[in-house]
Structure formats: C-alpha cells, structure tokens
Amino acid sequence: MAAQSRDTTNEAIDITTTANGSPAAVTPEEREWLDHRVESWVETYKKSMLTPITLSLVATHQPAEISTIAEAVTAATGWQITERGLYRTIKRLQDSGFLQSTAVDAPRTGAKRKMLSLTPLGASYLAGIRGHLVEVPEER
Numbered sequence: 001m002a003a004q005s006r007d008t009t010n011e012a013i014d015i016t017t018t019a020n021g022s023p024a025a026v027t028p029e030e031r032e033w034l035d036h037r038v039e040s041w042v043e044t045y046k047k048s049m050l051t052p053i054t055l056s057l058v059a060t061h062q063p064a065e066i067s068t069i070a071e072a073v074t075a076a077t078g079w080q081i082t083e084r085g086l087y088r089t090i091k092r093l094q095d096s097g098f099l100q101s102t103a104v105d106a107p108r109t110g111a112k113r114k115m116l117s118l119t120p121l122g123a124s125y126l127a128g129i130r131g132h133l134v135e136v137p138e139e140r
Helices: 026-061 066-077 084-094 120-130
Strands: 003-008 011-017 023-026 098-103 112-118
Touching: 023 026, 026 066, 026 084, 026 112, 026 120, 066 084, 066 112, 084 098, 112 120
Parallel strands: none
Antiparallel strands: 003 011, 011 023, 098 112
16 A cells, blocks of 8 residues: 655645555544554564564674674664664574674773674574565555
8 A cells, every 4th residue: 555645735635545546535543543553563573674684784794793783783774773672682693593702802992892793503594584585566
C-alpha cells in the first residue's frame, strides 16, 4: 500500500491505494492507527535485523571495536541504537559462538579494549541468513 499526500487548504489528505488500484482517503483516526502499526513493525524489524547487520559489519571491519560497529550500524541503517541494545546483541552472538573478542591495549591509555571478529560458525550463520533474506517488491 503506497501512501501519498496532497495538500488541500491547510490540511494534508492522505491517499492510499485500494486493492483494485483506486485511491481511498484515510481518516485521521486511521492514519494514527496506521502510523502506530508501522512504528511497531519497524521496532520489531530493527530488533530482528540487528543480528545479521552486526555480524555483517563485524565481518567487514574485523577486527573491530564495538564503537566502530555502533557507528557503522547507524551509518548503514540510519537507526539510533542504544549502547545497551548493541552490547546485549554482541553478548548473545558471543555466547552463541558467532563472534569472538580479544582484549587489546588501547594506544594511549593502555586500557583493554575488545576487538570483535566473526568465527567460522558466525560466517556460516550469516551466509545462511543472507540466503533467506528477501526484498519487498516495489509497486508498479
């Protein structure tokens, strides 16, 4: 269902396409309900897609610091993710054997930093996920 907007006086009227292709107006109540449903779906999508995105970015940047992965997630997706959410995802991926970390000394401070790498099991898991991803077809 594609949404377009058209301005009439001061109020925007939302137009969607019905099953037969003809336009149908959406009431403000329907728009509010629809916006909520889309936001809910997007949040669920983001949570489920954080695993393959994180694995893919680690594979691309390995060995990679967690801060590098956080920046790359935002750059690749536009999503603002919490540090806590990313750490939980990384911990789960490490516990599953998909990621490994090594502690290295930071250049100036000597403090230990975790460098992440994909394990062979993680590479196979990522390949399996990529093999099942689908793109949503565009409307014609």
